[in-house]
Amino acid sequence: MPAANVGSVIDHEAEIERILDGPPGRLAFRALCGVLGRAGSPGPLVERCEQRLAVWPDEVREAPWSWLAALHAGHSRPGWRLARSIALKSLHYSTVDPPFPDPLTQPEFRAITGLDLGSFAADQLAAVVRDLPHWESLRSLRIGFLTEMDGELVADFAAAPGLARFEALNLIDIHEDMWHFEKPPFRPPAGRPLRLRHAGLRAPDLVSLLRSDLVPRLRSADVLVCSAGEARDLAACPELAGVERLAIGFRCGRNGSQPLWEPFFGNVIAEDDEAAEIFFGQADLSGLKALTLQGTPMGLGREGLGARGVAATAGLLPQLTELTLTQLPLGDGPLTRVLGALDPERLEKLALVDVVATDVTAAAFPGSFPRLRRLDLSRNQLTGAGARHLAAEVRFPALAHLDLSGWTSSPYYSRPAVQPIGDDGARAWAGSPHAAGLKSLNLSATGLGSEGLLALLHSARLASLAELDLSGNRLAGWPADVPLPPTVRTVDVSDCGLDDNAIRALTSSGPTPALTAISLAYNTIGTAGAQALAVWDALPGLWQLNLYDNVIGDDGLTALATSRAAQLLVELDLQQDCWNSARRPLAEPLPAEVVDPASFPNLDAIFLGVVDEYHGARYSSGFPPHVREQLATAETTRPELVAFLTHLELSEQETGTGGDRDFRPTAAEKHREHVAEAREFARRMREGAPG
Template sequence: MSADTDPDTSGPTLPAPVVAALRAAKADPASDAALLALADELARSGDPDGAAYFRAVAARDRPHLPPGEWREHFAAEMALAARHSGTRFGRLARRADAGGYTDRRGFPEVACFDGDLVLDGDAGIGNLADSRGWPWGGRLRVSLMSRLSPAAVLKRLLPLPLLADVFDLELALVKLPPAAAAALAAAPALGHLRELHLSRTATTAAAVKALVESPLAAHLRALSVQTDGAGLAVLAGAAALANVRALRVAGNKFATKDWAKLGNSQHLAAVRSLDLARTPIDGGTMAALAATPLVARLESLTLDEVADPDAALAALAASPNAGNLRVLSCRGGRAVGPSSAAVVALAASPHLANLRSLDLFRGQVKADGIKSLATSKTLVGLERLVLSESPIGAAGGKALAESPALARLTDLILADCKLGDAGGLALAGSPHLANLRVLTLPGNGLASEVVEAVARPGAFDRLRALLLGYNKIDDAGVKALADARHLTDLGVLDLTGQGKPSLASDRQGKLLTGAAIDALLKSKPLAKLAILNLEGNEIAVRRKDDLAARFGDRVHCFHGPARLHWFR
């Protein structure tokens, strides 16, 4: 298909002021002013839906919204994204899933394979380099899937005009030899880059040196590298990284002295977010790092899947330098996750009073750890708590429910925590959790009695998202939600697979019947939902046409939307 007839390349050219505004918004994604300036420019250019979309994105992030406004903005954002995704992105739409896993202020991640960008092929399947969709994309992630070498991929990628619209680049190329790094560093098309992510690309010290000594380094605000101790030393000595605020280091060949050198670097004074996921951090290493000025300045620290999470968290908790931390993540993975001992250490620390978000997903935390958290004199400012896949049980749920220290929580994520009905009822009856906006309870064996308690007036009136998948909820629970007129801001409701034997099972859940669907169809309180997820329920598949007539593309009967992951 020629460019003259291909709808993906012959669409209307964006006016220069719109292109400039798009690039300005992507260059400074935290800026509401840049996003609203883009909306104004789109309105002037005759694109009212585009203007409304970015105004909705900006509005839903504002604090202290009146009841009902968040749902209104989020629903508008979702609807406008779905309506115009194909038009804006063309062939790129299948790689730029608007509302997908990674979305930076309305700009979805574009996840491509090397062949999508640099290889000849069918215009509808292969080469996406000339797609008109690039100005609307956020992060560009290029993964090496062919027999091309990293150098060959870069040789074909770097001359492409699309890079003018890329401000956030991730390369998953297995390895980056020094010569390829030099080519990347010298590329004129990347001079405006704000974020460069190489955490899935092994990068030698020489390659790191080529990058940090290049002109692009001075503009970076975020940098991720997979390297070794020598590479860490190069980072520590890189004066050009003075503007980097977010740093991620991956790899497994580090000594304690390497971390100390990084932490004492005079050039990384702007770093406020440090991600050390999947590195060999243990207690001794963390103690050495925590004693440095770098940690004293941190607001966010990620220790997901580190070598010894309990010892690392204990060392961090003992350090006065942890006092500025607001966000702490220590997720478990294939290796063991944090246990109750780690939570006890965090809860007893006098240094973590500023902590607002604690993520211990896939840990080994039990009720004893939760009880220490619930009675902490320091962790009284938590607003987000993630304990999914930790066996806290009914006793842990009860401890959370009875804790005045957790009264500031807005997000409580407890998927697969073995709560049972007793734990669920305790949470629903808590006098301290009324500020919750996100409540995530999938896979806890909950029956409709718990849902009825959750849906009663005064329990969780401020909820924006309620995730209840893979439980034992029947028609009575759905009817309670359908009748909950006080849930004026509820925009996301997930009822996946009620009665389904397991997440991996091919069988559909059969607990919900036609009565549940009828209740949803007739519900006025739920009519404005932005997302209604009913996948994994046999009756939803049978009644999909009725549901679509009522909820349109906001209802999902076969596959849940990727954006549900925002609330998990």
């Protein structure tokens, strides 16, 4: 649905209704709050939003880091009343986290129901324990990587009366490898039952809760098992029969060996296999519907249980509606047996992620999965043949989410792990009858090229597609007069080799009425490309525009800002890496139009300046030091810019050329090498020669 009356004047109530009628999401929530603020936040309209938002999950009603930073700088966003969670950490280089929220003195936080404190966040947990009586609505808390040094803190938390109102609690991250530290025990006092429906704990802590009858409502658990004895003790708990969702990581042994910067099969840990056999052989999991087995990454491979461990789940698999196996050294033999044991008539979600699956695994899929909505085969070794088989030979009438991606990150300092399905695999799915219901399609880092892109864009099958990720592929250009699917809401074409000509073709290809977010990071967009974006008919409806690490000059930035078209944009990223050969000189300020409140009136977050990704440092805020200080203290500076400028950890420099490590000159050649390497590795894995 197109944005309502965007331009110089917005019908605020119509725009709010449009957002509320659409799918829930974090970005949608921020867009709604931005328009609500511009409407003056009248009481009846706020109340109507509150009523309509009641059906949205609390985790998507998230106040972003920028709101927290703005609040610390003295500016309270009008959406706080509607927020139910907070992004406490920034994902951007050298940004400083504001002080931890204080619900006693800051009423903005009293409606928050969930906190994700992140990793190694003992100080934040201590603040929660201290202020728990004032977190009136808090029902969910997550923290990872606590250590034995946090024992007293965890004991205080376990004894806190406010714990009794929690419904979900994670004191572990299921991805933790447990190599370097022990966990402090979590032992709430006996005789005080908890309301927990979900718990994430070390196995001894979960055993203690179950045996003490403290969690009679428990239906979901994440657990780390670190020995065969722990596996046996946990399996002996009859209360597991009531658990419907279980994510388990066996951390009973370790290897750690790996070839340097080469893909490899991984390390099977015999101790993990043994513990898995004990646990799944003895536990009563008769109520289980969803199972996750989580290994650990090891360089360009993975480490954890292998064939024996996963075989121990065989008797359990037929009853599952969801199965996730991730970062495990399994390969085709164990995976084909898993597929043979599942009940295709029952399964709704299947994720086999980074488990060394090849086309042999794809060929082992049964003929029909009538209820499967999510299929994730990312970070494996499928080629076009495997993708073709799945698209043509297996029936997925309910499929809504498909992920066949590899893995990609910064092109400056990391190498992708390509899953080489290529143009052949993309064409197969573009023409598949099972693509008709797809809402999201992820083909990031798959060796996709211009032919595959053209097939996707021409596909009449992708009539329901809302999310499309093509990042990490060398598309090199964009086909003329071929628009994005009209239903697409978010597009990621980061690091795709797009230049000004490609952006001209994209922006002139036709209407994109549903588009709300696009990432164009790590491309070669210059002034002409920015000028094309400035007149793009999609710009008035965008909520997020990511132009990170492009090569846009002042004329392009000014054109984008002065077009006044981006009336609904809530987040804009114009940062560059220090090795970008065309990056802005450190002492040269950005054009004033970029930060003029009239240019992007709905923004709640803006990210500017020059960063050093490799060292995690920041060399510029987008302005010389004296200009930054003036902007940060001026009463007329927009709040989101003040929030950004006052929460930076700067290693400011006045000069510096950089550019001799720009990835762009060799990107196409390296991409070909990575795809060739991935195809060779996939061949070796298919032939059973892990090396």
